[in-house]
Amino acid sequence: MYRYDEFDERLVRERVAQFASQVARRIDGSLTDAEFLPLRLKNGLYLQLHSYMLRIAIPYGTLHARQLRQLARIADEYDRGYGHFTTRTNLQFNWSKLKDVPTVLGLLADVEMHCIQTSGNCIRNVTADQFAGVAYDEIEDPRPIAELIRQWSTLHPEFEWLGRKFKIAVSGATHDRAVVKSHDLGVRIVRDAKSGAAGYEILVGGGLGRTPLAAQVLREFLPREDLLAYLEATLRVYNLDGRRDNKYKARIKILVHEIGIEAFRALVEEEFARIDKARVNADPQEQARIAAYFAPPAYQDLPEVSRKLEEAQIRDPELARFVEHNLFRHKRRGYTAVTISLKPIGGTPGDMSSEQMRVVADLAEKYSFDELRVTHAQNLVLPYVRLDDVAEVYAALKAHDLATANVGQITDIIACPGLDYCSLATARSIPIAQALSKHFADPEKQKEIGEVSIKISGCINACGHHHVGNIGILGLEKKGVESYQITIGGDPSETYALGELLGPGLPAEYVPEAIDKVIAVYLAERQQGETFIEAYRRLGLDPFKAAFKEIADVVA
Amino acid sequence: MLLLDREGAKADVWTRVETLDLTADNVIVALAQLRDALAARRPGQHIGAAIDNTERAAALEPFFRELALIVIAFPTGYNGRGLSIARQLRERGFVGALRASGPLVSDQFPHALACGFDEIELPDDSAKRQPVEQWLDAAQRISVTYQRGYSYGAVTNILEQRRAARLAGVGNNV
Numbered sequence A: 001m002y003r004y005d006e007f008d009e010r011l012v013r014e015r016v017a018q019f020a021s022q023v024a025r026r027i028d029g030s031l032t033d034a035e036f037l038p039l040r041l042k043n044g045l046y047l048q049l050h051s052y053m054l055r056i057a058i059p060y061g062t063l064h065a066r067q068l069r070q071l072a073r074i075a076d077e078y079d080r081g082y083g084h085f086t087t088r089t090n091l092q093f094n095w096s097k098l099k100d101v102p103t104v105l106g107l108l109a110d111v112e113m114h115c116i117q118t119s120g121n122c123i124r125n126v127t128a129d130q131f132a133g134v135a136y137d138e139i140e141d142p143r144p145i146a147e148l149i150r151q152w153s154t155l156h157p158e159f160e161w162l163g164r165k166f167k168i169a170v171s172g173a174t175h176d177r178a179v180v181k182s183h184d185l186g187v188r189i190v191r192d193a194k195s196g197a198a199g200y201e202i203l204v205g206g207g208l209g210r211t212p213l214a215a216q217v218l219r220e221f222l223p224r225e226d227l228l229a230y231l232e233a234t235l236r237v238y239n240l241d242g243r244r245d246n247k248y249k250a251r252i253k254i255l256v257h258e259i260g261i262e263a264f265r266a267l268v269e270e271e272f273a274r275i276d277k278a279r280v281n282a283d284p285q286e287q288a289r290i291a292a293y294f295a296p297p298a299y300q301d302l303p304e305v306s307r308k309l310e311e312a313q314i315r316d317p318e319l320a321r322f323v324e325h326n327l328f329r330h331k332r333r334g335y336t337a338v339t340i341s342l343k344p345i346g347g348t349p350g351d352m353s354s355e356q357m358r359v360v361a362d363l364a365e366k367y368s369f370d371e372l373r374v375t376h377a378q379n380l381v382l383p384y385v386r387l388d389d390v391a392e393v394y395a396a397l398k399a400h401d402l403a404t405a406n407v408g409q410i411t412d413i414i415a416c417p418g419l420d421y422c423s424l425a426t427a428r429s430i431p432i433a434q435a436l437s438k439h440f441a442d443p444e445k446q447k448e449i450g451e452v453s454i455k456i457s458g459c460i461n462a463c464g465h466h467h468v469g470n471i472g473i474l475g476l477e478k479k480g481v482e483s484y485q486i487t488i489g490g491d492p493s494e495t496y497a498l499g500e501l502l503g504p505g506l507p508a509e510y511v512p513e514a515i516d517k518v519i520a521v522y523l524a525e526r527q528q529g530e531t532f533i534e535a536y537r538r539l540g541l542d543p544f545k546a547a548f549k550e551i552a553d554v555v556a
Numbered sequence B: 001m002l003l004l005d006r007e008g009a010k011a012d013v014w015t016r017v018e019t020l021d022l023t024a025d026n027v028i029v030a031l032a033q034l035r036d037a038l039a040a041r042r043p044g045q046h047i048g049a050a051i052d053n054t055e056r057a058a059a060l061e062p063f064f065r066e067l068a069l070i071v072i073a074f075p076t077g078y079n080g081r082g083l084s085i086a087r088q089l090r091e092r093g094f095v096g097a098l099r100a101s102g103p104l105v106s107d108q109f110p111h112a113l114a115c116g117f118d119e120i121e122l123p124d125d126s127a128k129r130q131p132v133e134q135w136l137d138a139a140q141r142i143s144v145t146y147q148r149g150y151s152y153g154a155v156t157n158i159l160e161q162r163r164a165a166r167l168a169g170v171g172n173n174v
């Protein structure tokens, strides 16, 4: 894992002092409220419905044990004993007090963490594949360039005041687990067909929200050394030409959509040609310096199969279920990546108590080379667990309600905070997630249904990724009551697709029944081995729509 | 209006004109009048151009050698388009003075300097609340930067420092 050097450390410390000064200047009237707002947002501080919320960056979802322990301490001393992991792999504390924030930022700096650019119209926290460095299908570990981009985008003088937020995701694998196409800019590590050299495919113009658009290819192959110059060219074109007349049309996706990808590409390439690349790019030694931090850990030579784990599974069917759902194929023989589900039946997706944080920090230290990952699906990962140790890890997780064996299953639901916390919400999302989780709680039923994703947002902004859920739920408000629109067919992966609407919105209490109908169509119609999304692609929307109509008619 | 640069407040020797009135020694004209103003320029007289942030560096490129000053308007503090225009002007070789004009906040001073601005022209309402000392503090509050090619004054570039350490053989290579 990356560790700060003296410069990284100094920058974060000075930034904390800068924020303290901004607060002081707001209080003494030097700054108006309107002037203070963007400064506060760039430090991750939001005003929600009931309180301030502090959003902490977890760059490319990578954490070490000491950091998670510090988050637990902050949760206990300055919040309400829990935190919320988000689809952008950040952590949010929902009950922050303005007066505590400089202290909390100091505590974060103590463990090489910060809230820089977790909000505001600037380049946000860079996200990545949660299995970076360990996935069987990886071309190259994306974390070194994610870190390079993190540094490059931090306090970038030219791009601190963009027209709107700007989100970057990186992936180094053949399968897309980072939802690259829903980002303003995506970087995929690819191999050049001719030379075999690794370089980057650059995608641009993705986004969800009220105008969901899939990112398009901007550059098929970018040589490794030119990454920063190319990002600079792209961001400059956006900063200059992106719309500023209407907040809802200010994302880069609208610019790309309005002028077309060819015209946009021409602008970027022209700018790129004029940039003095040697002046801007990081030199190869700097890239190597960062990459060295992500060298593989001291793996042992282990057999492919763990007899110990095989035997334990025979004795304990619940462990077997956990192994079936929560383990991910590792590139290293005898190891696995264990996903810790933050989706207990009936719980709040992504919430974690301080006690659980400490338990997981201990497990990371003992069993996973001190490292953890946060996933965009609001779960955690222990990336380097020996198969021999899985049963012990499972037992420790189970003792703290962290062993729910549902990763990728219908109860592994993504949900934004919604009307329980968020001032932009038009409806609640957490209670819908809880109701569905309870409704589909039976593990046998979940297994029968198999892989399917439900994603819930409490308003059109789509923080809960509803557009790309196999089943997407969007909470709206209709004449003063909450109303939920359901889409199906969304897909966040390399076979990216936006979901299609099933019919009119439903009151909350009808949602589980409607999802039941949709699932029933799938179960009745599926062919051997077909997942929900595969069946949907073959069958089309109509049979699902017909089944949905039975409920919609009852409501109407 | 308050005019300041990284040394502090300074007197404004420039006169901004709406029409093609070239009586003063240092005259700022709008882009539309630039060609005429340059043609009518007296020996020793300096001409500057004021542009909105919807203009592009390319429009000024033909006049780089004759222009002593370019003023870029910031309609609001949080509209950062002018930063990219300034950066482009510098990349393309403009060596005259660059002025940002508008209601910026002092925390933006380092951004403006890094992108190539020399001075800030601040409306009275902003200047009243944010005295010059705040701007000077802001310019040096963060003493290090990751972005190569944006360095100015007191700020240290992190990548250059690391490179120097490597060359000196004291790199902290993990």
Ligand code: HEM
Pocket: A046, A047, A048, A053, A085, A086, A087, A088, A092, A164, A167, A182, A206, A207, A208, A209, A210, A211, A251, A415, A416, A417, A422, A423, A424, A461, A462, A463, A464, A465
């Ligand atoms: C105070 C709470 C929050 C506010 C005010 C907020 C605001 C917004 C807004 C306005 C958008 C739409 C942007 C656009 O369409 O241009 C958006 C999108 C998004 N937000 Fe949030 N959000 C909040 C919390 C969250 C949380 C908790 C998450 C993660 C669970 C999150 C992740 C995202 C994602 C993934 C998108 C969609 C992707 C995109 O197009 O940017 N946000 N948010």
Ligand code: SF4
Pocket: A416, A417, A418, A419, A422, A423, A424, A425, A426, A457, A458, A459, A460, A461, A462, A463, A464
């Ligand atoms: S989707 Fe809407 S309700 Fe949910 S967190 Fe985002 S802004 Fe809030």
